[in-house]
Amino acid sequence: MTDASAERAPLRDVVQRGLWFEEFEEGVRYLHRPGRTVTEADNVLFTTLTMNPQPLHLDAAWSAEQPFGQRLVNSLFTLSTLVGQSVGQLTQGTLVANLGFGAVAFPHPVFVGDTLYGESVVESKRESASRPGQGVVVLAHTARNQHGEVVATASRTMLVWLREAGERMPATGSTTGADDANGGKNAEVSG
Numbered sequence: 651m652t653d654a655s656a657e658r659a660p661l662r663d664v665v666q667r668g669l670w671f672e673e674f675e676e677g678v679r680y681l682h683r684p685g686r687t688v689t690e691a692d693n694v695l696f697t698t699l700t701m702n703p704q705p706l707h708l709d710a711a712w713s714a715e716q717p718f719g720q721r722l723v724n725s726l727f728t729l730s731t732l733v734g735q736s737v738g739q740l741t742q743g744t745l746v747a748n749l750g751f752g753a754v755a756f757p758h759p760v761f762v763g764d765t766l767y768g769e770s771v772v773e774s775k776r777e778s779a780s781r782p783g784q785g786v787v788v789l790a791h792t793a794r795n796q797h798g799e800v801v802a803t804a805s806r807t808m809l810v811w812l813r814e815a816g817e818r819m820p821a822t823g824s825t826t827g828a829d830d831a832n833g834g835k836n837a838e839v840s841g
Contacts, residue, residue, distance in 0.1 A: 665743075666738060666742060666743075667742050667743040667744055668737070668738070668739065668740045668741040668742040668743060668744040668745065668810075669739075669740055669741070669744060669810070670744055670810070670811060670812060670813035670816055671744075671775065671777070671784070671785035671787065671810045671811060671812045671813070672812060672813050673813075674740075674772045674775050674787050674810070675772060676772045676773070676774060676775060677771070677772065678771065678772055679769055679770070679771045680736070680739055680740060680769065680770045680771075680772075681767075681768075681769050682735035682736050682738075682739055682767070682768040682769060682770065683767070685765040685766055685767040685796070686731050686735065686765065686766045687763065687764070687765040687766075688723050688727070688731075688760060688761075688762055688763065688764050688765070688766065689762065689763075690762045692723075692727060693707055693721065693723045693724055693727060693762055694707075694708065696724050696726070696727040696730075697724045697727075700724075700726065702724060702726075704724075706721060706722050707721055707722060707723070707724050708721070709721070718759055718761075720761055720762075721761070721762065722759050722760065722761065723759075723760040723761060723762060723764070725756045725760075725802070728756065728760050728766065728793060728801060728802045729751075729754060729802055729804060731766050731768070731793070732766065732768045732791050732792075732793040732802050732804065733791060733804075733806065735766070735767075735768035735793075736768055736770050736789070736791065740770060740789075741808065741810065744810050744811050744816055745808060745809070745810055745811075746781075746784050746808075746809040746810060746811060747808065747809045748806065748807075748808050748809075749786070749807040749808055749809055750806075750807050751804050751805065751806050751807075752804075752805040752806075752807070753803070753804065753805045754802075754803070754804040754805075755802070755803045755804075756801065756802050757800050757801070757802075757803070758795070758799045758800060758801045759801070760795065760801050760802075764795045764796060764801070765795065765796040766793050766794070766795065766801065767793065767794050767795075767796075768791065768792070768793050769791070769792050769793075769794070770789045770790065770791050770792075771789065771790045771792075772787060772788070772789060773788040773789065773790050773805070774787075774788045775787045775788070777812070778809065781809065782815070783811065783812050783814065783815025783816075784809050784810065784811060784812060784815065785809070785810055785811075785812055786807060786808070786809055787807075787808055787809075787810055788805060788806070788807050788808075789805070789806045789807075789808070790803070790804075790805055791803065791804045791805075791806055
């Protein structure tokens, strides 16, 4: 009698990662899912952690007398959630640095109970002239609520690794940087 586990080949580990510079495609819209339903705790915690005493975020009675009739979700929470939703799909482990944000807008309010859905479009990309092995990517981020209304937009410029240079960088918990057979989207590590 043989042990079934002894007959199996060793497991191959696949680590989730974002896109290398070469994998970003201009004019492609990346939809970030799942959505994120905003809770009262999210709004209060984010607002107090960032030392923002704005009563529009914290004081339900006062906010009820204001033009929107209720508390507004902190707009920087909305922006942070929008960018955060893109990480797993676009930049996890492949980002060198955020270089800046531009043209941030909040065209519709966000309220507790709204669900945010993020999307990103690659506006442009170019290899860095001063940082070999890295490239500059500009994204247009958009957040929509559960009704499809645009609640936030932002332009984001970031520095990302080119594949060859990025694969030479040690990944957290990995021993190699080789790609797997899954279209190169995930990094394979020996384990």
